[in-house]
Amino acid sequence: MIPGIGLDPWWLVIAKALAIFVFLILTPLMAILIERKVMARMQMRVGPNRVGPGGILQSLADGVKLALKEGIVPKGVDKPIYLLAPVIAAVPAFMAFAVIPFGPEVSIFGRLTPLQLTDLPVGVLYILAVTSVGVYGIVLAGWSSGSTYPLLGGLRSTAQVISYEIAMGLSFTAVFLHAGTMSTSGIVAAQSNTWYIFLLFPSFLIYLTSMVGETNRAPFDLPEAEGELVGGFHTEYSSLNFAMFMLAEYVNMVTVSALATTLFLGGWHAPFPLNLWDGANSGWWPVLWFTLKVWGFLFLFIWLRATLPRLRYDQFMNLGWKVLIPVSLVWIMLVATVRALRIEGYGSWTVALFVAGAVVAALAVVSLVRRRRRKPPPPTEAAGTSPFDPMAGGFPVPPMPGQHLPTDDKERSDA
Template identity: 75%
Template sequence: MTYPDPAIFGHDPWWLILAKAVAVFAFLLLTVLVAILVERKLLGRMQMRYGPNRVGPWGLLQSAADGIKLALKEGLIPAGVDKPLYLLAPVISVITAIMAFAVIPLGPVVSVFGHQTPLQLTDLPVAVLYVLAITSIGVYGIVLAGWASGSTYPLLGGIRSSAQVVSYEIAMALSFAAVFLYAGTMSTSGIVAAQSHTWYAFLLLPSFAVYITAMVGETNRAPFDLPEAEGELVGGFHTEYSSLKFAMFFLAEYVNMTTVSALATTLFLGGWRAPWPLSLWDGANTGWLPVLWFVAKTWIFLFGFMWLRATLPRLRYDQFMALGWKLLIPVSLVWILTVAVLRAVHLDGVIPNLLAAAALLAVLLVANTLRRRGVERRTPPPSPPPDGSFPIPPLPGQAEEAAHA
């Protein structure tokens, strides 16, 4: 297996580095504008109603109109806020969301005005850990927004976000571990090169499933949008924000969606490599054409975000936390152990063994879930408390004694 030469990074002239940085920024902004419009139209069709169809031909200028409207709104700062942190929070969210895209490879090495350069801003030996670190810092924007607003509901949204990110970043990081074991590197360009024959979405299917679930929770999107749950928290952590400050939170959410979708493409769908059978053509993975494959794969995940929002109701907070701690993390730990054992005994690339292990793991989890539900059904409901008293939770062991009685 050959990896890209790390020495190719860091030797571009300053104008080329600046041009690539501007190109990445423009790509993210354009993707956000298109994603907002596509989501509104898609939700309209899925809910049997019209989407935006008034501003511009077929409503194509709706995203631009929304941006201009937010920019022209008065920027109110409520009394009692911690003003420096209140103003800093949306800036942190936007900057970290954009910085995380710096190590995502959009294509192979190409020629730009006679200079051979990879279609990637930079790469690191621990590039995937860099993305995790940057996204972890990004949560400070939400937490500080809730804290600095000086209001109850934003504070609750910020607290929920901190617990949510801690829970699902653990599951996300564990899903990466199997990829690192198989690729033998944490470099994003190296991981793409390691998938030249088989995508990790097939070889490491449980890791792929865990990552898809964790990335929805990490970006605070429905059905995991608990930090901004308007049903019980008015607007959540950004309740007290308006004008451009609110628009920055909105921008950060969609940029984060794009970043985690691009990372899923890089780690599990072969990155910028062409899908089969297009990969049989020699020119499919050369030149600028791989950018098209990368964008198409990224939009598959963005469509998944929109589909989930249109179809699934919001989870309760206890259901959401139980999913992360009781299902995703244990499954990831068992799967990492399975992959490590298979790699240790030199069963590289043996898909039937990996799929058999995944199937066995799924059967054990389903059996355990059915057993627990059977125990819960046999447990009698607690007796109501006497009038005028507070309900007291059962002491350890009382529930088991009632079940055996």
């Protein structure tokens, strides 16, 4: 932990908290506008260009519009939980930023203080726990709305959190093993020479995928899925309640981007070749490097939304349970083995050969299992497959592979 943490006077703690709050309010306002502009450019459209010069006041106008709209509460809702759900979704996203380091020690009104509100020995676990609470807002919003489609969106969100938070937590494990600490400031300090994106690249890819699923962003926006769920969990919300969900989504994007920067991109450390300058990692310059890295991840969110279609629900679950979690477990075993060999004093060549052999063996096992589990080709109509009744469950369903619709009166009667 940073030595100066916890020794700041009350006015400096309030100033830091207000600075973080303003940062988290202004960044979504800018992100919404930039997202609409960038997506319009990618899709050869104009984008917002009416409110303000070049449309720069469009986000502010949307916020004012939502604040002035009538708040409609449907008759069948569980009103206390219905009104509390947007707050539960938004507040934890702000709380998670308390342990994110923005920069080194600086002088504020003559007092040296680290650019971090507070620090904890288990700071990363605190972020994981707080962001998990935020998802309850989505679940409770779907449950309390008293409507079918919001309920389905809330149930999807529950499964999504269970699936992808496991993979996200496992991606942190390799960072903890390598840094020897769970403190965010300690992890940033451990990356002063080499960023973990280079040493722990598989963990970075797993976290990158998990953070998109955790924030319900495209192509993992299954709790909304406008094409099939009308509007998802927030179908029955309007006015400021709806604005709270929008704010929670974008603040969560900033939070997971800041955490990715802290864990894998060196935090506030300057990138190469700027780090060759002696003053790059001192003073207020690190705040600029940190902000630019966060905006790089925000641009990635926008890029994914503009280019990728939404996954099917079974594809989404398969990716979380059958790919990310097994790969995370194998990678953690490799990292732990390498750390143990280095502690025992083995040379780097021995470690490299051991890792290469383990990777080859794992690939061989995976190939063997896949070959044994390879399914036979689906039976054809000539093999004697029986027709099925598409209305057997009370509503029409399409045929599965190997099934066929009845073609004559006899088959229809048999079905």
